[in-house]
Amino acid sequence: MRRNAISTRVLAALSVGALVSTVITVGATSSANAATPKAGGTLYLLEHTPRLDHYDPSRIYTGRDLAFMNSFHTRTLVAYNPVPGDKGADLVPDLATNTGIPSNQAKTWKFTLRPGTTFEDGVAITCEHVKYGSSRVFATDVISDGPQYLVSWLDIPKNADGTSIYTGPYKNTPAGVAAFNKAVTCSGRTITFNLNKSIADFNYLATYGVISPVQKKKDTGDKYDLNPQATGPYKIVENSNTQLRMVRNTKWNKSSDTVRTPYPDEVIIQFGLDEEVIDQIILEDSIPNAVNFGGPLPTNRDKFFKDAKFANRRMNNSDPYARYFAFNLAKMPCLEIRQAMYYVRDAKALLDYAGGPDYAGSYATGVISPLLATDFAATKVVGPSDHKNTADVLDATTGFKPSGNVAKAQALMDAAKTKCPADHAKATTEGITFDVSQSSTLNDTIPINEKAFARVGIKVNYNIIKSGYYPTVMTASKQSDLSTSGWGADWANASTVIPELFTTAGGFNLSQNSKDPAYKAFEDKVNLAMKTTDRKKQAALWKELDKEAMKNFWVLPTLFGKAQEVWGSKVQNVFFWVPQGNPAYGKMWINQ
Numbered sequence: 009m010r011r012n013a014i015s016t017r018v019l020a021a022l023s024v025g026a027l028v029s030t031v032i033t034v035g036a037t038s039s040a041n042a043a044t045p046k047a048g049g050t051l052y053l054l055e056h057t058p059r060l061d062h063y064d065p066s067r068i069y070t071g072r073d074l075a076f077m078n079s080f081h082t083r084t085l086v087a088y089n090p091v092p093g094d095k096g097a098d099l100v101p102d103l104a105t106n107t108g109i110p111s112n113q114a115k116t117w118k119f120t121l122r123p124g125t126t127f128e129d130g131v132a133i134t135c136e137h138v139k140y141g142s143s144r145v146f147a148t149d150v151i152s153d154g155p156q157y158l159v160s161w162l163d164i165p166k167n168a169d170g171t172s173i174y175t176g177p178y179k180n181t182p183a184g185v186a187a188f189n190k191a192v193t194c195s196g197r198t199i200t201f202n203l204n205k206s207i208a209d210f211n212y213l214a215t216y217g218v219i220s221p222v223q224k225k226k227d228t229g230d231k232y233d234l235n236p237q238a239t240g241p242y243k244i245v246e247n248s249n250t251q252l253r254m255v256r257n258t259k260w261n262k263s264s265d266t267v268r269t270p271y272p273d274e275v276i277i278q279f280g281l282d283e284e285v286i287d288q289i290i291l292e293d294s295i296p297n298a299v300n301f302g303g304p305l306p307t308n309r310d311k312f313f314k315d316a317k318f319a320n321r322r323m324n325n326s327d328p329y330a331r332y333f334a335f336n337l338a339k340m341p342c343l344e345i346r347q348a349m350y351y352v353r354d355a356k357a358l359l360d361y362a363g364g365p366d367y368a369g370s371y372a373t374g375v376i377s378p379l380l381a382t383d384f385a386a387t388k389v390v391g392p393s394d395h396k397n398t399a400d401v402l403d404a405t406t407g408f409k410p411s412g413n414v415a416k417a418q419a420l421m422d423a424a425k426t427k428c429p430a431d432h433a434k435a436t437t438e439g440i441t442f443d444v445s446q447s448s449t450l451n452d453t454i455p456i457n458e459k460a461f462a463r464v465g466i467k468v469n470y471n472i473i474k475s476g477y478y479p480t481v482m483t484a485s486k487q488s489d490l491s492t493s494g495w496g497a498d499w500a501n502a503s504t505v506i507p508e509l510f511t512t513a514g515g516f517n518l519s520q521n522s523k524d525p526a527y528k529a530f531e532d533k534v535n536l537a538m539k540t541t542d543r544k545k546q547a548a549l550w551k552e553l554d555k556e557a558m559k560n561f562w563v564l565p566t567l568f569g570k571a572q573e574v575w576g577s578k579v580q581n582v583f584f585w586v587p588q589g590n591p592a593y594g595k596m597w598i599n600q
Contacts, residue, residue, distance in 0.1 A: 045269075045271060045580070045581065045597045046271070046597055046598065046599065046600060047270075047271050047272075047273075047597070048271075048272070048273055048598065048600060049272050049273060049274075049297055049578075049597075049598030049600050050272055050273060050274040050275070050276060050297060050598070051271075051272040051274070051275045051276070051297060051298075051299070051579070051593075051596055051598060052276050052277075052278060052295055052297055052298040052299070053076075053275070053276070053277045053278070053298070053299050053301040053593075054277075054278055054281050054286045054289060054290075054295075054298050054299070054300055054301055054302075055277055055278065055279050055280075055281065055286075055301040055302055056279075056280065056281055056282065056283045056286065056302055056447070056448075057279065057280070057302075057445070057446075057475060058249065058279050058280050058474065058475040059247075059249075059252070059279055059475060059476075060073050060076075060252070060277070061073065061153065061476060061477070061478050061479060062153060062154075062233055062479075063077065063081075063233055063234070063235075063236055063244070063247065063252075064151070064217075064232050064233040064236050065077070065082045065084075065141070065216075065217025065218070065220045065222075065236060066141065066144045066145050066151050066154045066217060066218050066220075066222070067151060067152065067153045067154045067217075067233060068082075068154070068216075068217050069153055069154050069155055069216075069478075069515070069516075070478075071496065071588050071589050071590055072301075072588075072589075072590045074216070074217075074588060075585060075588035075589075075590040075591070075592070075593055076277075076590075076593050077217070078215075078217065078240075079240075079268065079592065079593045079594025079595075080240055080241065080242040080254055080268075080270070080275055080593065080594055081236075081238050081239075081240045081242055081243070081244065081254065082217050082220055082236070082238070082239060082240055083102050083103050083125070083220065083221075083239040083240050083265065083267075084102050084103060084214060084215050084216065084217060084219065084220050085102060085103050085104045085108070085119045085138070085199075085211075085214040085215075085219055085220070086099050086100065086101055086102050086104060086107045086108065086119075086211055086214045086215055087099070087100055087101075087102040087215055087267045088100070088215060088585070088587040088588065089267075090267065090268075090585060090592040090594055090595050091592075092583040092584070092585075092592075093586070094586060096585050096586040096587060096592070097586045097587045099211060099212070099215070100266070100267060101122070101266070102265070102266075102267050103121055103122065103125055103133065103138070103220070103221070103239070104119040104120060104121060104122065104214075105120045105121070105122045106119065106120065107211050107214075108210065108211035108214060110208070110210070110211075113206045114203075114206040114207055114208045114210065115163075115202065115203045115204075115205065115206050115207075116200060116201070116202055116203070117200070117201045117203070117207075117210050117211065118198055118199070118200045118201075119138075119198070119199050119211075119214065120197055120198045120199075121133065121134070121135060121138070121197040121198075121199070122264055123197075123264070124261050124263060124264035125239065125261070125264045125265075126239070126259045126260070126261065127221070127223060127226075127237045127238070127239055127259065128237055128238040128239070128243040128257050128259050128260075129226075129237065129259065130259045131223060133221045133239065134194075134197070134221075135194035135195075135196070135197055135198065135199045136194055137221035137222060137223060138199050138219065138220065138221045139192050139193075139194055139199060140177065140221075140222055140223075140224050140227075141217075141218075141219065141220050141221050141222035142158060142192055142201075142218070142219050143174075143176055143177045143188060143192070144176060144177060144222060144227070145158050145159060145176070145218050146158070146159055146172055146174050146175055146176035146177075146188070147175060147176025147177065147178050147179075147229075148175075148176070149175075150176065150178055150229050150230050151176065151229075151230075152479060152482065152483075153478055153479055153482060154216075154217075154218050154515070155213070155216055155218050155498065155515050156508075156513070156514065156515035157213050157218075157515075158213070158218060158219070159172050160513050161203045161204060161205065161207055161210070162188070162191040162192065162201065162202070162203060162204065163190070163191045163202045163203055163204040164184075164187045164188060164191050164204075165187055170512060170513065172184075173187055174187050174188040177224070177227075178229060190202065191203075205538070205539070206541070208541075209499060209500075209501065212498070212499035213498075215587075216498075220239065221239060222236075222237070223237060234247055235247055238254075238257045238260075239260075240257065240260060240265070240268060241256065241257055241260045241262075241265070241268050241270035242254035242255060242256060242257055242260075242270065242275055243255065243256075243257040249279065249280070250278065250279055250280065251276055251277060251278050251279060252276065252277040252279070253274065253275075253276045254274065254275045254276070255273070255274050256270060256273060268594055269594065269595065270594075271595075271596065271597035271598070272596075272597065272598055277301065282448065283302070283305050283447070283448045283449075284305060284308075284448065286300050286302070287300065287304050287305055287308045287311075287574075289576075290304070290312075290321075290574050290575065290576060291308070291311060291312070293576055293577050295576055296576035296577045296578035296579070297576055297578045297579055297598045298575065298576045298579070299573075299574075299575040299576070299579055299582075299591070299593075299596070300573070300574045300575065303571055303572045303573060303574070304572055304574050305448065305449070306361060306362050306363045306367065306368075306449065309363050309367050309572060312572070312574050313367075313572070318574070321574060321575050321576070321577060321579075321582075322572065322573065322574050322575075323572065323573040323582070323584055323591075324366075324367065324570065324571075324572050325570060325571055325572075325573075325584050325589075326369070326379065326568075326569075326570050327369075327496070327569045327570055327571040327589050328377045328379040328380065328496040328497065328589050329377060329494045329495065329496040329568075329569045329589070330372050330374065330375045330376065330377050330494060330495055330496070330565060330567075330568055330569075331372065331493070331494040331565070331566045331567045331568075331569055332372065332375060332493060332494065332495075332563040332564055332565045332566055333442065333490040333491065333492055333493070333563060333564040333566065334490065334491045334493050334509075334518035334519050334562070334563050335489070335490055335519055335561065335562060335563060335564060336487050336488065336489055336490065336491065336518065336519065336520050337519055337520050337521045337523065337524055337562065338484070338520040338523075339487075339488070339489045340431070340440070340489050340490070341428070341431065341523075341524075342424055342427070342428035342431035342432070343560070343561060344420045344421070344423045344424035344427060344428065345420070345421070345424045345428070345431055345432065345435050345466075346561040346564070347417075347420045347561050348417040348418075348420035348421045348424065348464055348466070349417075349440070349461065349466065349490075349564060350390065350561060350564050351407060351408070351409075351412065351413045351414075351416045351417040351420065352412050352413070352414055352417035352418075352460055352461060352463055352464050352466070353412060353457070353460055353461070353564070354410075354411055354412050354456055354457075354459070354460035355371055355410045355411075355412075355566065356400050356410035356411040357411070357456045357460070358453060358456055358457075358566075359371070359398070359410070359567070361449075361452060361453060361456065362567075364398075365398045366570075367570060367572060368567060368569065368570060369567045369568050369569040369570045370395055370396060370397075370398055370567065370568050371391045371392055371395070371397075371398060371408070371410060371566075371567065371568075372390070372391055372395075372565035372566055372567050372568050373386040373387050373388070373389075373390060373391035373392065373395045373558075373565065373568075374386075374387040374389075374390065374391075374554040374555070374557070374558050374565060375495060375505060375506070375509055375554060375557065375563060375565065376497075376502050376505055376506070376550065376551075376554045377496060377497070377568055378395055378568055380497050380500065380501075380502060380505070382500070382501075382543070382547050383501065383502035383505075383547045383550040383551065384551070385551040385554075387551075387554055387555040387558045388405050388406060388555070389406060389555055389558040389559050390406055390408060390558045390565055391403075391406060391408055391565060392406070392408060393405045393406060395568065398410070412460055412463065414463050414464065417463070417464045418463075418464045421435075421464045421465060421466070435465075435466050435467070436465045436466060436467060437467070438467070439466075439467030439468055439469045440461075440466060440467065440468050440469065440489045440490065441468075441469040441470070441471050441488040441489045441490070442457075442468060442469070442470050442471065442488065442489070442490045442491075442492065443471045443473060443477075443480070443481045443487065443488045443490065443491040443492060444470055444471065444472055444473065444492050445472075445473055445477040445492065446472050446473065446474045446475075450470070450472065454470060471488045481493075481518060482516075482518070484520065487518065487520075490564065491518050493516075493518060494569070495508070495509060495516065496589060499587075501546075502547070502550035502554070503537070503538060503546075503550075505550075506534060506537070506550055506553045506554065506557070507534050507538065509557075509563070510530065510534070510553075510557050510562060511530075511531055511534055512531075519562040519563060521560070521562050524560060524562070526556070526559075526560045530553065530556055530557070530560070533549065533552070533553055533556075534553060536549065537549035537550060537553065571589070573590075573591055578598050578599045578600070579596055579597075579598065579599075580596065580597050580598070580599050581595050581596055581597055582596060583595070
């Protein structure tokens with residue numbers, strides 16, 4: 009899920025009623041321009057980064073890339089219904105004939121594969137292919153960055169350090185293989201997953217490529233990321249430094265796929281384009297069959313959203329992501345310095361630069377988005393007490409002031425000088441380093457940050473990552489002091505937020521917080537929440553944990569976001585797809 013390489017991380021079904029009610033669509037979708045869908049033509053997606061993070065279905069874990077690849081290239085056991093509105097969050101069968109059958113108090117899940125499904129080489133998809141695909145995520149030294157739920161949830165014993173005794177299909181032990189074969193079984197066309205706990209919503213994970221078929225004989229490990237075998241209506245024929253090009257997969261059978269409707273003849277992502285150039289292409293309609301894959305620059309938003317001629321070529325939506333900087337506690341153990349950086353930051357100047365509340369969103373109060381309505385409450389630790397308040401006023405409860413609470417931050421720095429002098433010296437002399445993805449906006453935002461932090465003597469540096477942002481920062485040895493990120497629930501439960509971001513078993517703990525004195529009690533409460541089947545009581549625990557994570561300042565929360573989409577005049581049927589928080593790319597067609 010993302011607008012750019014670092015603004016968001018992943019999204020699946022959220023609290024649909026709440027999400028739909030807060031989506032703001034400026035202008036109708038382009039479906040009104042031409043009522044009858046047409047096949048043919050080329051759909052271009054214009055992107056400024058050098059490539060997507062991943063193409064291997066086991067490793068894709070950003071909402072935009074999930075929406076794109078699962079629309080065209082990769083089939084999963086179940087899928088989200090690609091239609092507008094709240095129905096778009098409904099699960100529908102994809103490779104399976106059903107959306108999963110639970111038993112044994114939802115510790116056992118069965119899916120039966122439908123006939124007629126194949127890989128791009130014509131090989132029929134079997135249960136064993138899905139089982140093999142599911143095994144790859146355990147090879148964490150080879151298959152990185154993907155969701156780790158299977159590692160946590162499958163009924164496979166753990167080592168003393170909490171890691172699985174099964175280490176994937178590339179190198180393993182007889183005991184590990186036996187444990188995996190017991191946890192995931194095949195009987196004809198039925199695959200069964202045996203879990204170590206009751207997971208009532210396990211079938212939502214089955215919308216991810218981490219549970220999708222892979223042929224063992226075609227698996228090249230890390231290199232599989234370059235050209236994974238297609239199971240959907242398009243296959244990759246070029247994956248270069250300039251573009252990803254997909255053409256029709258002649259082995260795909262429409263009768264076996266009730267989800268996808270392949271309209272374009274070709275789908276091409278063009279990489280490495282200057283963001284201003286992309287905006288001008290859309291503004292001038294010089295490539296009318298193109299979509300801005302990353303959203304318009306802040307400086308150009310008014311040109312799209314205040315001009316009536318773009319009424320059918322734009323969307324402005326509340327998105328389900330909480331943006332933040334993850335403090336790397338291995339390098340920033342001093343709580344007072346983390347707090348000072350939060351309070352002195354000029355959040356108002358950055359929000360104004362990003363387009364203000366109309367375009368950028370509102371100040372974050374934690375990492376659980378307000379769109380996850382059941383589990384959200386303003387933490388009243390960070391941000392405004394009323395998360396909708398964007399006025400530049402001091403919040404008496406939290407101490408937050410959008411333009412910066414300099415006095416509070418200075419007091420914290422003074423305390424840090426005594427409590428953690430080495431960390432204070434580093435912050436004020438060597439400086440604090442931010443991991444950021446390369447973007448044309450950096451030239452404008454870096455001075456804002458430098459000026460704000462200098463008010464209490466903090467120096468800041470920037471590690472600008474040109475490509476492969478998440479693979480870089482998720483490597484502990486490469487991660488700097490803070491890493492830019494954002495997260496949305498994988499589905500409608502903060503069980504896919506809090507554990508993922510703040511526990512060692514989670515798949516995205518950039519905070520490296522396991523040695524924090526507050527960690528053990530926090531982890532114990534997470535484990536309690538995961539066992540709590542009363543949804544109301546569980547939600548209360550998630551709210552408490554969000555608040556505790558903020559008290560510990562494991563992240564520096566920034567925004568609850570919004571996202572804009574713009575496209576050319578010949579691109580039709582563009583609509584906001586609720587579960588992925590992005591357009592339904594697979595339903596677009598070209599009016600030729």
